[in-house]
Amino acid sequence: MACSVTYDELAAYASGECEAGRGAEIARHLAVCEACRGRMHAIAAADRALAAPPRWEPSAGAVLAASRAIARATAPPAPIEPGIMTLEEVGRHLRLNPEQLDEIVETLPAFEIAGQVRVRRQKLYEWIDQRERMFRGASMGARERDPAALDTP
Numbered sequence: 468m469a470c471s472v473t474y475d476e477l478a479a480y481a482s483g484e485c486e487a488g489r490g491a492e493i494a495r496h497l498a499v500c501e502a503c504r505g506r507m508h509a510i511a512a513a514d515r516a517l518a519a520p521p522r523w524e525p526s527a528g529a530v531l532a533a534s535r536a537i538a539r540a541t542a543p544p545a546p547i548e549p550g551i552m553t554l555e556e557v558g559r560h561l562r563l564n565p566e567q568l569d570e571i572v573e574t575l576p577a578f579e580i581a582g583q584v585r586v587r588r589q590k591l592y593e594w595i596d597q598r599e600r601m602f603r604g605a606s607m608g609a610r611e612r613d614p615a616a617l618d619t620p
């Protein structure tokens with residue numbers, strides 16, 4: 468079917484701004500022309516979209532908070548670290564083989580229970596902190612001694 472209705476006429480009809488006589492002709496055409504009905508629905512939908520208030524834009528902070536919440540909700544649960552460790556676990560944690568672990572086992576903040584040696588994770592970390600301070604002190608002392616050594620002829 469040849470369409471006698473233009474886009475502008477459809478737009479005017481859709482917004483109710485068509486003169487009455489022409490409006491009646493367009494209505495008759497729309498009743499028989501599926502293509503024009505489709506175009507008119509599209510025009511009406513576009514008009515409604517343009518008339519709608521602008522979409523709300525979330526702030527960057529809101530986007531960040533939402534993405535963090537999603538990440539938290541979808542993240543696998545963190546493995547539970549036992550507060551009490553076996554010597555084997557301490558060795559693995561410190562990346563020491565059994566022989567190396569034997570060398571330092573006497574210095575570990577360990578305790579005995581039911582014939583087993585155990586280490587409290589918190590105490591192990593304190594012990595590591597202490598060793599770090601000792602190591603730092605020793606290496607700083609060495610550095611301080613070196614310039615003095617250079618100054619001495």
Ligand SMILES: [Zn+2]
Binds near residue numbers: 470471
């Ligand atoms: Zn048509």
